[in-house]
Amino acid sequence: MLEPGLKEKVVLVTGTNNPRGIGAAVARAFAAQGARVFLHYFRWRPTAATNAKSSADTSPGESFYYSQQTKPIEEVLEHVRESGAEVAAFEADLADPALIAVLFDRAEAILGPVEVLVNNAAYWEADTFLPSEADLPNKLVQLWTNRPQSLNAAAVDRIFAVNTRAPVLMMAEFAGRHIKRKAQFGRIINVSTAGAERFPSEVTYGASKFALESYTRSAAMELGKFGVTVNTVSLGPVQTGWITRELEQAILPTIPLGRIGTPEEVADVIVFLASHQARWLTGQRIYVGGGHGM
Numbered sequence: 001m002l003e004p005g006l007k008e009k010v011v012l013v014t015g016t017n018n019p020r021g022i023g024a025a026v027a028r029a030f031a032a033q034g035a036r037v038f039l040h041y042f043r044w045r046p047t048a049a050t051n052a053k054s055s056a057d058t059s060p061g062e063s064f065y066y067s068q069q070t071k072p073i074e075e076v077l078e079h080v081r082e083s084g085a086e087v088a089a090f091e092a093d094l095a096d097p098a099l100i101a102v103l104f105d106r107a108e109a110i111l112g113p114v115e116v117l118v119n120n121a122a123y124w125e126a127d128t129f130l131p132s133e134a135d136l137p138n139k140l141v142q143l144w145t146n147r148p149q150s151l152n153a154a155a156v157d158r159i160f161a162v163n164t165r166a167p168v169l170m171m172a173e174f175a176g177r178h179i180k181r182k183a184q185f186g187r188i189i190n191v192s193t194a195g196a197e198r199f200p201s202e203v204t205y206g207a208s209k210f211a212l213e214s215y216t217r218s219a220a221m222e223l224g225k226f227g228v229t230v231n232t233v234s235l236g237p238v239q240t241g242w243i244t245r246e247l248e249q250a251i252l253p254t255i256p257l258g259r260i261g262t263p264e265e266v267a268d269v270i271v272f273l274a275s276h277q278a279r280w281l282t283g284q285r286i287y288v289g290g291g292h293g294m
Helices: 022-032 062-069 074-081 099-110 139-143 153-180 203-226 245-254 263-274
Strands: 010-013 036-041 087-091 116-119 186-193 228-235 285-288
Touching: 010 022, 010 099, 022 036, 022 074, 022 116, 022 263, 036 074, 036 099, 074 087, 087 099, 099 153, 116 153, 116 263, 139 245, 153 186, 153 203, 153 228, 186 203, 186 263, 203 228, 228 263, 263 285
Parallel strands: 010 036, 010 116, 036 087, 116 186, 186 228, 228 285
Antiparallel strands: none
């Protein structure tokens, strides 16, 4: 049997309060390995830009997905505790840079120094360079949301604040503390998208993730000598509550394995990247999407 070497490791996972989400699955997977898990979460507040309405609907889709994002952390905490793991949680808006150090302080005070960082939290808006009367190149977006907004400064700032600046500052905080205490083991895993190189109709979201991938490779180069590996998981379509049946049928032809992914399948890869078995792997982008994105 493989021994991942994660027992008693302190893992900080961001973006965990959606019970059907990737962050929650990652937390459960690490807990199952005997790790101590610190959950960051932020209850989403509806905005005019996202144009989502609350709904009691339990079918996957925009309203259901956003309703999951508004949930408190208790349900996820309960599921993580079922494995007997030590777990704690803290709510913070990662768009506020001042809260990055606070997040680490809380984790250290309760569980100990963070040894594994999973930057999963993200913020999404659909936007486009095209004027409102032009045809969109990405027809799939019409199955997921209303027409993307025209590119604007406020949206760029909102998306980059959470998707790029926050994980970069998290990595820097992790590195500073790791080096100061002369630790030998460190793992950083960043969550990106298979559309990072180009994402028509979601141009800023894609660009924010592409920038994060560049930071990931630079961090891998600089932190390797301190025993820290830094990698990216680049996701294809994963069912976290947002993929409707109609959208799923439209996406399936792009997936060689012929099905939508699950959060648990993503979590397995992230746990692997943190494990002893991945000790010689850094600076890499691993596509996790059943062949969607190669």
